[in-house]
Amino acid sequence: MRALLVDDDPLFMDLLTQSLRTLGYSDFETAASGDEALGRIARAERPFDCFLLDIRMPGMSGIDLVGHIRRLPDHRQTPVLMISSLIEKDQIDSAFRAGAHDYINKPLDQTELAARLHMVERLNAERDRSAALSAELGEGRAARSIAFESAVTLDEAEGLVPYVTLENWLLKLGSVRLIGSSAFAVRVDNAEDILLALGSNAFIQAMTDVAALLSDGLKGESRLIAYAGSGHFVCAMQQGRPDLETLALQIELGLDEFRPLYRDTGEILPRVTIGTVATYSPLPMRPPTKLIDAAIARVGKSDGLRAA
Structure with a gap:
């Protein structure tokens, strides 16, 4: 190295x-x-x-x-x-x-x-693997299979970081300095269907498109976004609370623009749900990374916002 x-x-x-x-x-x-x-x-x-x-x-x-x-x-x-x-x-x-x-x-x-x-x-090993997948995607070749649970590194969008970087940020801030910080999760409801039906190429492309829409919808916010695997994105905010209804509308409009392209290529358009905001509290004592778990748990509840 x-x-x-x-x-x-x-x-x-x-x-x-x-x-x-x-x-x-x-x-x-x-x-x-x-x-x-x-x-x-x-x-x-x-x-x-x-x-x-x-x-x-x-x-x-x-x-x-x-x-x-x-x-x-x-x-x-x-x-x-x-x-x-x-x-x-x-x-x-x-x-x-x-x-x-x-x-x-x-x-x-x-x-x-x-x-x-x-x-x-x-x-670096994950970056090299993701680069190889992207190259295969760009060349139209069948990419190697990836695990649905894998937190793959996606092509860059503003504010998008590897999952391990989001974990490191939370751990480095620690329980006291993290008080008041919040996070929410975004779930691609049909992510596993896309992977199983169309393979890694289509899956990576769909997750990359959702990442770009999420980044654009949160532009101007102080946040870190990471793909956490299993069709979930996590957005961590240092302060303030995002307008999730507006974000859902922006993502929905963005997916509508993608719809003709997905239809013409025979691919499956992502369906997206946004969970409610989880706020970190150090009591009961828990590691800072539990904020990620809390955000993902909330997107699984019935009160999430459907973006598409």
């Missing part, structure tokens, strides 16, 4: 590189600023597999650097780990919204670093 490490503190950079070598990672480059990092990315003979970025640096911050990286075609989904002594909720939120996959606090804990790097390897 080839990584680019970016931090302006030479002492911490020495510690980080020693830790990586101890863990068995030796294929990496270093940079002391955002500008230097972008230069190394531009000159690289092959894309990096991972970025480890400090947040607070002179000139370009690590969060700004993530934004630049995400605009590069080769690195739209490359895992990014933020490493910083900053623990304020706004900084954590900004890092994840910019496109970070996880956030590690300084001082560096080698066990935590090892766990995060293993997560990066899993993300």
